[in-house]
Structure formats: C-alpha cells, structure tokens
Amino acid sequence: MASPIQAPTQQYLRDCTLIVSGKNVPALDLSPLRIKFSVKRSQSATPNTADIRIYNLSDDTAIAIRQSYKQVVLNAGYQSNNGVIFRGNIKQAIIGRESGTDTFIDLLAGDGALAYNQSIVRTTLAAGCSQADQVSTLVNWSDPANGHGGLAFNGVSQGPTAPLSTAKLPRGKVMYGDCKDYLRTVSQTTGVTWSIQDEQITFVPSNSYLPGTAVVLNSQTGMIGTPQQTNSGINVKCLLNPNLKINRRVQLDNKTIELFRINFQIPGSATNIPYPLSSNGVYYIFIAEHTGDNRGVEWYTTLSLLNISVSTNPLNAVPLGTSGLPQ
Numbered sequence: 001m002a003s004p005i006q007a008p009t010q011q012y013l014r015d016c017t018l019i020v021s022g023k024n025v026p027a028l029d030l031s032p033l034r035i036k037f038s039v040k041r042s043q044s045a046t047p048n049t050a051d052i053r054i055y056n057l058s059d060d061t062a063i064a065i066r067q068s069y070k071q072v073v074l075n076a077g078y079q080s081n082n083g084v085i086f087r088g089n090i091k092q093a094i095i096g097r098e099s100g101t102d103t104f105i106d107l108l109a110g111d112g113a114l115a116y117n118q119s120i121v122r123t124t125l126a127a128g129c130s131q132a133d134q135v136s137t138l139v140n141w142s143d144p145a146n147g148h149g150g151l152a153f154n155g156v157s158q159g160p161t162a163p164l165s166t167a168k169l170p171r172g173k174v175m176y177g178d179c180k181d182y183l184r185t186v187s188q189t190t191g192v193t194w195s196i197q198d199e200q201i202t203f204v205p206s207n208s209y210l211p212g213t214a215v216v217l218n219s220q221t222g223m224i225g226t227p228q229q230t231n232s233g234i235n236v237k238c239l240l241n242p243n244l245k246i247n248r249r250v251q252l253d254n255k256t257i258e259l260f261r262i263n264f265q266i267p268g269s270a271t272n273i274p275y276p277l278s279s280n281g282v283y284y285i286f287i288a289e290h291t292g293d294n295r296g297v298e299w300y301t302t303l304s305l306l307n308i309s310v311s312t313n314p315l316n317a318v319p320l321g322t323s324g325l326p327q
Helices: 059-068 113-118 131-140 179-190
Strands: 014-022 025-029 035-042 049-055 071-078 081-097 103-110 120-125 157-161 173-178 192-196 200-205 223-229 234-239 249-251 282-293 299-307
Touching: 014 081, 025 059, 035 071, 035 081, 049 071, 059 081, 059 103, 081 113, 103 113, 120 131, 120 179, 131 157, 131 173, 131 179, 173 179, 179 192, 179 200
Parallel strands: 157 200
Antiparallel strands: 014 025, 014 071, 035 049, 035 282, 049 103, 071 081, 081 103, 120 173, 192 200, 223 234, 234 299, 249 282, 282 299
16 A cells, blocks of 8 residues: 655645636635635535635626626645646525625535536447446537537546456447437446546445545644544544545554444444444545634644554455556
8 A cells, every 4th residue: 555645734824726717707815805715515416516615706797607607616734735626517596694894705616517417418329338338438429519418528528447347248339319328228237336526427336435545633634623433434624625535545554543422222223232443554535524713713624544554354355455447
C-alpha cells in the first residue's frame, strides 16, 4: 500500500473561492463576500448537493444570478490545503432578507444534476460491443440538431473507471432512453457503483476505493473529538479538508475510536450490531459533508467511513490493494 498522506499540521488562514457562470455572461467571483455553505457528497448515483448562501449582493447582481447564471464552483480549505469541494448546476436561486441589515441569495445546486436528469441516448451499437463501449456511448452520444445528448452534452465527462466486463454482445444493441437507466444496468451487471463527482462520472468496484494514498486523520492533522463507531460505519469530524473525496481511503488509529454503545434492551435487533473495525485502521469514505462560513465558526468536514479490510468482514469488504482501478 502506498504511504499515507499526512495532512498539514498547521491549518490556518481559511481559503474560500466561489465562482458562478452562465452562457453569454461574464463569470462572477463572489469570494470577497460572506459565504455560508453545506455540501453533501455520497457514493449514491443521486447527484451530490450544495446549499450556498451569499450575503449582501446588490439587487441587480442577485437578480442577474437568479436569471442567467447556471453553474457554480466552490473551493474551500486553508491556504496550505485548498481545492474544489463542489462543482455543479444551479437548480434554484432564492433571494431573501435575513435581518434588517443583511440580504442574501441562496443557491441550491446539484453536481451533474442537468446530466443526471436530462441526458438521453438514441442509437444502435453494432454486434460485438462491450460494456465499455456502452458507457462511452452514454457519455459521448449527441444530437445537437435536436438539442439532445448524453452526459458530455450536458456537462459531465468520464472520470475514473473500474474495468468493466469485456464480454462481447453477439447481436447489436438498441439504446433508447435515459442514460441513468443504462448506467444503473451496467452497474448492477458488473458489480460496480457509479456516481457523479465534480461533474465526472466515476465507476468504482462495490465496497472498494479509488487508487491513491490514504489520508491520515488524527489530532495533529485536524481531527476533532473522537471517531464514533455506529451500526452502519465509522463517523469522524475534522477541519475542512478538500482531499477527503468519496471512495478515497482514510487512515485512523483504531485505539481512538469510541466503540458502539449496545442497547441491551433490544439484544436481537439488527440496529444493535456494531459495525466491524478494520484490522489496520484503513477505511474508505462513503459520505462526506462539508460545512463552512468564511466569516463565522463553521469550517468542518464530517465523514462516514466503511471497512475495506477483508480480514474483518469478508461479506462487505475487499482486500487492500485491489481497488480495481488503474494505480
């Protein structure tokens, strides 16, 4: 296994950049303003979401954003460690007033939401096509004359992809319908999970992880409090860290994890079974939530972690070093 990443030990001077853009309008940098955000990312195929509040814009700028701006990119972290924590489509913009002196605009956005909801395919593949060919078609097919297309037509490119089945279809295949329905079929038949992360479609083997080094989390690298063992995973909170991506590995010290409290009043309940700890403290990220306020207190990342050590629970884990993705 590659050496873990040791996060910077001095995390100070918050860094936050917010850019909104649209067709035929200049991009706007809203970074100098007060910005609050809540970003929720997961391994689910349903698009990740962001709820971003920007304070005290001029009336004209707020109205222009609501009418003409459709994309948002949010970078956050510290000057020694910052990066993209959300990129996606603005689904709704709400203008309001928080107090007698403060106005706001709320941007509700989805990562690849446009592609997820509107990407379609209408074509026929020749005999001998593979699942990789099908995925490539779902990404790249387009019919610009009629304003239709696949994922790339709607802003989502192909990202990290686990090896898919190389079996060749004996006959041609008609593909007609929503791209997400075909992606779900590929996922189920190949044993991979798919999701959209930073407007890239990502395939990862089920109960596995992305290639790359693990991120070390401890009291010296930004971890807050103690990790908590639950009946569905390991929960941990830390200072906001953009390196903590979905399906990436995290290294914990198992001795710091507070064990699950068993309720002896319901001994036979499935909710009373603690999630198994890994043998070496390595887990992968299943859910990541970033919350922040560049003029306030909040500046945290909260994670839900799953086990990737086959030695502890072979029914829902994979051996280390078998990510299934190119290293």
